[in-house]
Amino acid sequence: xxxxxxxxxxxxxxxxxKSFLETWIKHSSHEFTLLTLPGTQWRWRLxxxxxxxxxxxxxxxxxxxxxxxxxxxxxxxxxxxRGLTPFLSNTPLTVYFHxxxxxxxxxxxxxxxxxxxxxxxLSAYTADQVWFNSDFHKNDFLNHAVKLLxxxxxxxxEIISEIQAKASVQYQGINEAFFQEPENTFSDPVKLxxxxxxxxxxxxxxxxxxxxxxKERRIDFRISILGEEMKTRMPCFEEGKQEFxxxxxxxxxxxxxxxxxxxxxxxxxxxxxxxxxxFGIAAxxxxxxxxxxxxxxxxxxxxxxxxxxxxxxxxxSSVSLVEVVKRLLSENPAFSNEVIKKFFWSRIxxxxxxxxxxxxx
Numbered sequence: 001x002x003x004x005x006x007x008x009x010x011x012x013x014x015x016x017x018k019s020f021l022e023t024w025i026k027h028s029s030h031e032f033t034l035l036t037l038p039g040t041q042w043r044w045r046l047x048x049x050x051x052x053x054x055x056x057x058x059x060x061x062x063x064x065x066x067x068x069x070x071x072x073x074x075x076x077x078x079x080x081x082r083g084l085t086p087f088l089s090n091t092p093l094t095v096y097f098h099x100x101x102x103x104x105x106x107x108x109x110x111x112x113x114x115x116x117x118x119x120x121x122l123s124a125y126t127a128d129q130v131w132f133n134s135d136f137h138k139n140d141f142l143n144h145a146v147k148l149l150x151x152x153x154x155x156x157x158e159i160i161s162e163i164q165a166k167a168s169v170q171y172q173g174i175n176e177a178f179f180q181e182p183e184n185t186f187s188d189p190v191k192l193x194x195x196x197x198x199x200x201x202x203x204x205x206x207x208x209x210x211x212x213x214x215k216e217r218r219i220d221f222r223i224s225i226l227g228e229e230m231k232t233r234m235p236c237f238e239e240g241k242q243e244f245x246x247x248x249x250x251x252x253x254x255x256x257x258x259x260x261x262x263x264x265x266x267x268x269x270x271x272x273x274x275x276x277x278x279f280g281i282a283a284x285x286x287x288x289x290x291x292x293x294x295x296x297x298x299x300x301x302x303x304x305x306x307x308x309x310x311x312x313x314x315x316x317s318s319v320s321l322v323e324v325v326k327r328l329l330s331e332n333p334a335f336s337n338e339v340i341k342k343f344f345w346s347r348i349x350x351x352x353x354x355x356x357x358x359x360x361x
Contacts, residue, residue, distance in 0.1 A: 003030055004030045004357065005068045006030050007032075007033050007057070008021060008071045009035050009076060010073060010075075011036075011046070011049035011075040013036035013038060017039065017075070020172055021034070024173070030353055030356065043116070046116060047115075050076055050078075050081040057088070061088075067088075069359050070088065070093040071093075072094075072096070073095065074099070074100060074123055076123070078122070078123035078126045079123060079125070093126075093127050093128050094129040094356065095129070097131065097141065097278075098133060100120050101119070102121075102145060104276070105275065105276045117148060121145055121149075121163075124141075124167070128359050129166055129168070129355065130166055131355065132170075133169070133170065133171060134169060134303055138168075142164055145160050170352055171343060171348055172281055173345035174343045175345060176345065177261065178261055178264065178289050179288045179289070179344075180288070181337075182292075184332070185332065186328075188220075189221050190220070190329060191222050191224075191266060191268045192221055192223040192267065192268070193224045193226065193264060193267035193286065194225050195227055195286070196227050196272070198228060198234055200234070200275075201275050201276035202227075202273065202275070202276070203275045204236050204237065204240075204273065205273075206316060207225075208236055208243070210271070210321045210322050210325075211223065213318055213319065214325065217322065217326070222248075222249050223244065225250070225252075226250065226252070226254055227253065229252070264290075267289070268292065269292050269293075269325065270282075270292070270293050270295075271294050272295040272296065272301070279300050280301060280304055283295055284304060287305065287308070290337060292311055294321060295308075295313070296312065297314065311324055
């Protein structure tokens, strides 16, 4: 494969965004120049990271640095960046959408913003390649872009078809160290794990309703509730911590990646209650660790975890979720996680590398 010099720009260098880019660079056959901004104040990054990066890059360019291609995430306004860096106008640029502002659920902290939506649409329109982390995400973005633009007077609705023509899917990768052959026997009591951001779009209330039902039906269990508490506290977590104190094994953020991996490998069933998920990295890691995934049958899950559709439950239904748990405990089915190896970084990085070469054609 042709070796490229890639200018990689990460406007929000934190969490999964940071992990994705740094791990790709580690596995890649290309040469990277990585410029980053802190993983804080995401609204500010979306509106002003182009200015920050343009200044840094001009200095590097004047010192004689050159690149074959540019990679960035949708946390930067690509249209503004192109205007601020005319000296890079002939350098192909690929934008990666971990998430988008058109379909991100509204909450107390995140309200709908036409400006942020248009920044995403114009980024996709201006970029040479547009990558999404799932086909579900790609279609979700394009459909909502049409809904947003179509009713507007003199709307340039035709740009959506242009975006679609250069849009493709590049999945996220997982560390091979997560992989563990399933034991195909459940612990007694069964061990559950839930892992996500502690925010409204992950619907933790559904988790605690399901746990109450499990207790009401006299199903003994232990659970690890993992994740990072955000600025806005959600009362259901403290209430749940008290209510299920006898059942909780671990509560809160794992002390390290190794600790997180150990907890997943020790669990039997992984539960997601998400109302919003463009890929589902935690679920994929859990399956690799040997957990059976009990996830809602919508969002990106039918695509990413299609082999495990028999374990899907009716979205937003605690009753349906508990019925899946009961069935699994009674049947104790044989479970294979071999298919999840397609998400190993050793394979995903090759696809990403090839995608960057494609941008030159």
